[in-house]
Amino acid sequence: DSGVTQTPKHLITATGQRVTLRCSPRSGDLSVYWYQQSLDQGLQFLIHYYNGEERAKGNILERFSAQQFPDLHSELNLSSLELGDSALYFCASSAMGGEGAFFGQGTRLTVV
Amino acid sequence: SQQGEEDPQALSIQEGENATMNCSYKTSINNLQWYRQNSGRGLVHLILIRSNEREKHSGRLRVTLDTSKKSSSLLITASRAADTASYFCATDAVRGSTLGRLYFGRGTQLTVWP
Numbered sequence: 001d002s003g004v005t006q007t008p009k010h011l012i013t014a015t016g017q018r019v020t021l022r023c024s025p026r027s028g029d030l031s032v033y034w035y036q037q038s039l040d041q042g043l044q045f046l047i048h049y050y051n052g053e054e055r056a057k058g059n060i061l062e063r064f065s066a067q068q069f070p071d072l073h074s075e076l077n078l079s080s081l082e083l084g085d086s087a088l089y090f091c092a093s094s095a096m097g098g099e100g101a102f103f104g105q106g107t108r109l110t111v112v
Numbered sequence: 113s114q115q116g117e118e119d120p121q122a123l124s125i126q127e128g129e130n131a132t133m134n135c136s137y138k139t140s141i142n143n144l145q146w147y148r149q150n151s152g153r154g155l156v157h158l159i160l161i162r163s164n165e166r167e168k169h170s171g172r173l174r175v176t177l178d179t180s181k182k183s184s185s186l187l188i189t190a191s192r193a194a195d196t197a198s199y200f201c202a203t204d205a206v207r208g209s210t211l212g213r214l215y216f217g218r219g220t221q222l223t224v225w226p
Binding site for chain 2: 045
């Protein structure tokens, strides 16, 4: 168990809809990262938050947004969903000076 | 692209044999990490090696790093069926890295037969 919790585990929704994925980082970790894993793109970094502030954006679409709350949990919002957004979405957290990033079990999003 | 590339794409061995996976990357790095992923599940952090380290061990895992060749290898000794998974290398390649902003390769699918 990595200590990173993601909910829900599975999500099935229709095109055009909006969903929210939730992540609780390991206790004490201030950094939260979101990743997307799809068959064609592999694992892609989406966005990084540190202690409530956005630090870096990767390959994140404008239809996607995220935030990190004062209790350090984070949410990834995906809107106007398309079939191609179907993927595994992972959250990870890390500590400064630590030994790596620790990933949650992911949310499998299926857009139909 | 800064992504690491693993080689081979797939590896099939018998229990008890050693498995070696390689990773090449393109830019300077602060550290390189190896992860394991069982089918459709989360990534498990295996080991991190910093750019000033050449070799690191953790249990049955041995990782080497050659920054002059921009390559790393992961050796799993005395493999077990439970080691069957995809293995990814990930580089940070970002100034002021915070360990989690990573660039992943496509992974090596390791199958260990009983």
